[in-house]
Amino acid sequence: MSPTEVVVIGAGPFGLSLSAHLRSHGVPHLIVGRPLETWRTYMPEGMFLRSEPYGSDMASPQRGWDVEAYCKAQGLTDYVARLGPLSLERFLDYGDWYVKNLVPDIHDYRVTQVVPVDGGFRVAFEEAESIIARTVVVATGVRPYAFVPGELRGFGPDLVTHAIDHGQLGVFKGRRVAVVGIGQSATETAAILHERGADVRMIGRRARINWLEPNPEKLGPIGRLRWPVNKLCEGWHCQFWNSPELYKTLPLRMKMDKTKSVLGPAASWWLKDRVDGKIEVLGNTRLISATAQGSGLRLSLDGPGPDVLDVDHVIAGTGFRVDLARLPFLPEEVRMRIGTVNGYPVVDRAGQSTVPGLYFMGSPTSLSLGPSVRFIAGTHNVAAKLAKSLSGRRPASAPPVPAAPQPARDGVTA
16 A cells, blocks of 8 residues: 555544545545444434534535535435434435545555554554555544443443444343433433333433423524524533634633533433333432342442342443543554543644644544534534644644643642
C-alpha cells in the first residue's frame, strides 16, 4: 500500500463525516472499518435514537445530505423533523445512502498497531500490508469503553453483558433479566426486553428515571428566539454546550463535572408509556454483589426494595468510561506520551493530542471539546475543523496538558 496523508480509524458517524470533508479538500486518506458497525451490529432491533430527527444526521461538506434530504430522495413522506423519534432502521438506511454518495471507498480492515516513525506513523492491519501515514485519526466510537461495574465483572457473557452487546433482545423471552442503570440506554433496553417477553427489573441509584420533557412541537420565528435550536438540543443553555469555543473557557474542574453531567443519564419522553406501570424500577438501590446461583445470578441489593434478587441474566446499562488502554492498537509506549486528564486524551480545537499527528474524535475528546462530541450532533462541530487543519498538511503544535485540579483545604477540589 502506498503512503498516504491520513489514516482514519473507524467508520462511524465521526469517521465518515471526517472522510467526507477530507475528500472535499482533496486530502489523500484511507478510512478503515465497517460502516456504522456499532449501530448496525450492537444496537438493539426496535431501537429509536434519543436525538431529534433533525439532529441525527452526520456532518457533510455540502448541504443536502441530512436525514430529511434522504427521505425526500427516496420518496418517503413520513419524515418528521421534530418529536420523531427516528428509528434505528431509518438511520441505518440514511447512513448507507450517505456512505454510497460521500464515502464510497472504505476499507474493511482491522488496525492492529499504530507506531510512530520518521515522518508520521506506521499503521499495521490484520488484512493488508502496513502503511505509512503522516497523520492518524482515532474515531473508534464508544464501544471499546463499555463500562461494567466491578460487582458484575468476572462472569461470562451467558450471565452478564453490557447494553451495547445486544443487537437482538428477543433471545431473553421468558427469562428473568435485571437491567442495571436508569439512563436512556438502560431504559430503552428494558422497554424492548419487556416487549420481547422478558421478565424485567431495573436497578438504579437514583430515586427514579429522569424523564426528558418533549420539545415544543412547533417553533415560529419568535419561538426560535425564545427557544434557540441547534442539532444537539434546544434552549439557550444548549448554545453554550454546543460550542467547543465557549466550552474551552471553563475551568478544568467544571469541565470534569460537565463532561458527564450535561445531557447526562435521562430517558426520552416517548419511552415513558412503555415503562411506567409495566416495568418495576428499583430506585435508590445499590448493587452490593452478585453470586452464581444455579444457572443464573443472585444479586444482593441495598435499597428500600428487596435485599436479594434472583435473575437469569444481568445487562449493564452503565455507560462508558474512556480508557485508552482499551485500544489494543495503541502500544503502551504511545499511550504514555498522550497527555490525559481523568483518562480523557487532551486535544486541541482540531482534535490533535499531545503526540503530534495523532488525533481523536468523538466521546474521548469531550473533556477538551465539550459534551456535543458524545452525540452525532458533534460531527458538525469538529469534522470541518479537523479536515481544514489536515488540509494544510502540517500538524499544528501539540496542545498543553492542563494541570489536574488539586484538593483544596476544605476538601473541595480546587
